[in-house]
């Protein structure tokens with residue numbers, strides 16, 4: 001009987017656990033260790049953050065799902081990984097009791113999502129800083145309360161400044177911040193308060209609509225339309241000001257400090273701000289059999305797990321080398337260790353990085369969205385099942401082949417809601433396969449705004465929660 | 480720095496015209512499914 005341990009129960013880890021449970025659960029021991037006993041449907045935290053969805057509608061208990069899928073659940077935070085042959089295990093700390101738990105494994109899936117590195121920008125974040133975040137459920141609830149309090153001030157006639165975007169020169173997840181800013185706009189319009197707010201998009205992207213993926217391009221009526229034009233229209237249409245090519249370096253109460261591509265340093269005042277922090281890998285200890293630190297074999301300097309990618313290529317070469325992107329998410333040193341979702345180390349950025357004259361690197365990190373994380377979770381799970389049953393892997397899917405859909409809603413009403421729908425295929429341009437200048441399939445890629453996007457968003461929320469609860473037919477819903 | 484690009488009246492009309500949007504909803508779902516199955520190597 002083989003033992004498989006999955007660290008983390010988010011989009012990647014939970015998807016992996018469902019596939020592992022369904023294929024191996026009855027014969028082998030599958031264990032998920034997660035520091036939370038609920039699954040969180042992260043995309044809907046945007047709605048929590050403006051008070052349009054109750055937090056409890058975005059979560060459900062994991063244990064009943066795992067019981068059904070023959071997966072053991074351990075409610076603990078992993079802290080150490082011991083990957084050396086002979087004695088391979090994960091050490092964790094049980095939530096509540098603080099008791100140490102040891103989980104031996106034959107195969108390990110590392111999928112604990114990002115460490116939200118608020119400390120990377122002095123003054124950033126809701127805990128020790130002055131800005132808000134929607135990257136965790138408690139943060140989204142705190143952002144909601146602050147936003148609703150701000151609305152009360154506006155109702156009394158106060159003019160306010162709202163700044164949404166990225167809080168670090170190397171931040172990612174611009175899509176979530178974009179969805180939040182347009183939802184705030186729409187909510188203020190509905191509340192009759194829009195004229196009381198000056199709203200600014202402040203981001204590290206090279207251009208509006210870049211989203212850390214070098215923008216999205218589609219072919220419409222014979223001409224190529226870029227997300228830059230499209231998103232610029234959205235901002236202009238909504239009276240949202242924007243400032244890109246800017247890396248936030250420090251926050252003080254009501255003041256954001258930034259530097260731009262030209263090396264200019266400036267400040268922006270705010271009454272309410274939601275800025276996405278830099279993401280890092282979870283700070284696990286990686287320990288060898290003699291107790292030595294073996295982090296260098298397992299993770300890159302940012303703490304993301306090294307997998308089967310080609311690391312260290314300069315950006316111009318990486319942009320022309322689709323094969324540099326990992327396909328199996330397997331650690332090259334410890335072949336029974338896999339990483340899924342945000343936890344794996346990408347070989348480099350997708351968008352063009354820029355270093356300004358003060359040596360500040362302004363470079364959006366590549367997003368590993370929910371869809372991408374789910375796909376990787378499935379690939380990793382099926383390969384582990386293959387290895388256990390047949391001795392060789394048969395699955396692979398690099399981000400240069402994956403499709404990703406992002407629906408940035410603007411309001412949640414099915415009648416007068418709206419959404420920008422973005423589909424990119426592939427997520428990472430493959431300039432060898434798609435010979436246009438963008439390296440993408442311009443026919444399947446999609447960029448559109450309309451009420452159908454709001455329907456799509458609503459449908460995704462419910463179908464994904466259905467899938468993640470492993471209800472009948474869950475496997476036919478694509479990740 | 481901020482170009483005067485905006486959506487035209489016609490574009491805004493189509494964004495809210497429910498019958499057309501139903502069609503776009505179907506197209507979008509088909510596109511996503513086609514891309515998902517095309518990209519699935521496994």
Ligand SMILES: Cc1cc2nc3c(=O)[nH]c(=O)nc-3n(C[C@H](O)[C@H](O)[C@H](O)COP(=O)(O)OP(=O)(O)OC[C@H]3O[C@@H](n4cnc5c(N)ncnc54)[C@H](O)[C@@H]3O)c2cc1C
Nearest residue numbers: 008010011012035042043078112113176341342369370371
């Ligand atoms: C507000 C917001 C909106 C978004 N909207 C979209 C969208 O519309 N579409 C889309 O595709 N993507 C979206 N994303 C991105 C998407 O949510 C992420 O890509 C996805 O959650 C990443 O999955 P993951 O499994 O790698 O990490 P996570 O979902 O973060 O899951 C990691 C899990 O590991 C657990 N964990 C952490 N540390 C430990 C530990 N030490 N031990 C055990 N367990 C641990 C965590 O509690 C968590 O359950 C959005 C992100 C945000 C923040």
